[in-house]
Amino acid sequence: MKGTLPATAVACAMAWGGSAFAAQSLEEMKDLPPAAKLMGEQHTIAKLPAPHPKRVFVLEPLFPAIVASKIWVIEGDKQELGAVMSAGYCANMALAPDQSEIYVFDTYWDKGFRGRRSDFITTYDSQDLTIKSDTDLPKGRFLVVPKKQNADASPDGKWLFSYNLAPATTVSVIDAKTKKYAGEVEIAGCGLIFPGRGNRFSSVCSDGTLATAQWDDKFKSTVTRQGPFFDSENDPVFEHAGFDRRQGKVHFITYDGNVIPVDIAQDKPAIGTKWSLLGAEDAKEEWRPGGWQLAAVHRATQRLFVLMHKGPKWTHKQAGEEVWVFDLNSRKRVQRIELKEHATTIAVSQDADPYLFTQTEKPSLITYNVQDGKEVGEMSFGITPFLMFVGDE
Numbered sequence: 001m002k003g004t005l006p007a008t009a010v011a012c013a014m015a016w017g018g019s020a021f022a023a024q025s026l027e028e029m030k031d032l033p034p035a036a037k038l039m040g041e042q043h044t045i046a047k048l049p050a051p052h053p054k055r056v057f058v059l060e061p062l063f064p065a066i067v068a069s070k071i072w073v074i075e076g077d078k079q080e081l082g083a084v085m086s087a088g089y090c091a092n093m094a095l096a097p098d099q100s101e102i103y104v105f106d107t108y109w110d111k112g113f114r115g116r117r118s119d120f121i122t123t124y125d126s127q128d129l130t131i132k133s134d135t136d137l138p139k140g141r142f143l144v145v146p147k148k149q150n151a152d153a154s155p156d157g158k159w160l161f162s163y164n165l166a167p168a169t170t171v172s173v174i175d176a177k178t179k180k181y182a183g184e185v186e187i188a189g190c191g192l193i194f195p196g197r198g199n200r201f202s203s204v205c206s207d208g209t210l211a212t213a214q215w216d217d218k219f220k221s222t223v224t225r226q227g228p229f230f231d232s233e234n235d236p237v238f239e240h241a242g243f244d245r246r247q248g249k250v251h252f253i254t255y256d257g258n259v260i261p262v263d264i265a266q267d268k269p270a271i272g273t274k275w276s277l278l279g280a281e282d283a284k285e286e287w288r289p290g291g292w293q294l295a296a297v298h299r300a301t302q303r304l305f306v307l308m309h310k311g312p313k314w315t316h317k318q319a320g321e322e323v324w325v326f327d328l329n330s331r332k333r334v335q336r337i338e339l340k341e342h343a344t345t346i347a348v349s350q351d352a353d354p355y356l357f358t359q360t361e362k363p364s365l366i367t368y369n370v371q372d373g374k375e376v377g378e379m380s381f382g383i384t385p386f387l388m389f390v391g392d393e
Contacts, residue, residue: 147239
C-alpha cells in the first residue's frame with residue numbers, strides 16, 4: 001500500500017511547482033526534478049564589499065528572547081544594512097585582524113532552550129558569510145550579557161580566546177589557524193581577556209591586580225600578578241576599556257573618571273601613571289563616564305573617546321550625553337561632541353577620516369564625523385543592540 005502525502009503537503013507542492021506537483025504519493029514524486037529547476041531558478045550567494053574600516057558589526061542579544069542573538073552588519077560609510085547573521089544564546093564575537101574571518105562564540109540546546117548543551121566557535125567567511133568551521137568548546141563558556149573582552153582574537157591572528165566560569169574562572173585557548181582547541185588557562189578570581197603579543201593575555205582581578213597568562217609550545221602555562229593598580233572597592237574600572245589592540249595599550253577607565261594606562265605589549269605589562277578625565281569645573285558639575293561600551297581609541301591620532309554624563313557617584317551605567325575626546329600624549333581634552341540622543345555604546349573607525357558610531361537607547365545607530373562632530377546619519381534596527389565592533393580595531 002502506497003503512503004499518501006498529507007493534504008497540506010500536496011497543497012504546498014502545487015503552489016511551489018504547478019500541476020506537475022499534484023502527484024498523490026511519495027513514489028510518484030521521487031523522480032520529479034527539483035522545483036527550482038522546473039521554475040528556471042538559479043541560486044547564488046551574495047558577497048559583501050571587501051572589508052573596510054567603516055564596516056560596523058552590532059551584536060544584539062535579543063533580551064526578550066535571549067535564546068537567540070543577532071549580528072547586524074552595517075556599511076557605515078553608506079549608512080546601509082549589509083547583512084544579518086544569526087547566533088545563539090548570549091553570543092559573543094571577534095574579528096580576525098585582517099578581517100578575513102568572523103568568529104561567533106555560540107551556545108545552543110538541542111531542544112531549543114533545554115536538553116543537551118553545545119558550546120562552540122563558528123567561523124564565517126567575512127565576505128559571503130558562509131560557515132568555514134565549527135570548533136567545540138569542551139569546557140563551555142561564560143553565559144552573561146555580552147562584553148567584548150569575554151572573547152577575542154590575538155592581534156597576530158594566532159589565537160582565539162573564550163572566558164569561562166564553571167565554577168573556576170578559566171580561559172579557553174583555540175588555535176585560530178587550525179581551529180583546534182589547545183587547552184585552558186586558569187585565572188583564579190580574574191576576568192576579561194586583553195590579548196597581548198605571542199602566547200599571552202592579561203586579565204583584571206577582583207582585588208585590583210592585573211593577571212598575565214603565558215604558555216609555551218606544549219601549552220604549559222604560568223600566571224603572574226601585578227598591582228593592585230586600581231581601588232576595586234571605591235573606584236573600580238569599567239570592563240570596557242579604551243583598547244588599542246594593535247599596539248597593546250589598554251586605557252582602563254574608572255567610575256570616578258580616572259584613566260590608568262597599561263602596556264600589555266611587553267613581557268611584563270607596564271602600568272602607567274593614573275590621570276583624570278575631569279578638570280576642576282567638570283568635577284564640580286558632576287561629569288563622569290558611563291554607559292556600557294563607553295570608550296574607544298583612534299590608533300593613528302592617539303585619541304581616546306569616552307561617553308560622559310552628569311550624575312552622582314555610582315551612576316556608571318547611565319547613558320552618555322556627550323563624547324569627550326582626549327589626546328593621549330598630552331592627556332588633554334581636545335573635543336566635545338554633543339550627542340543627538342544619549343548613547344550607551346560607541347566605536348570609532350580606524351581610517352584617516354574617522355566616524356564615531358553611537359548606539360542609542362531608542363535603539364538606533366547615529367553616526368558622527370569626528371572632524372567636525374556633525375551627524376552623518378541615523379539608522380534604526382533591532383530591539384536590544386548592545387556591542388559594536390569595527391574593522392581594523
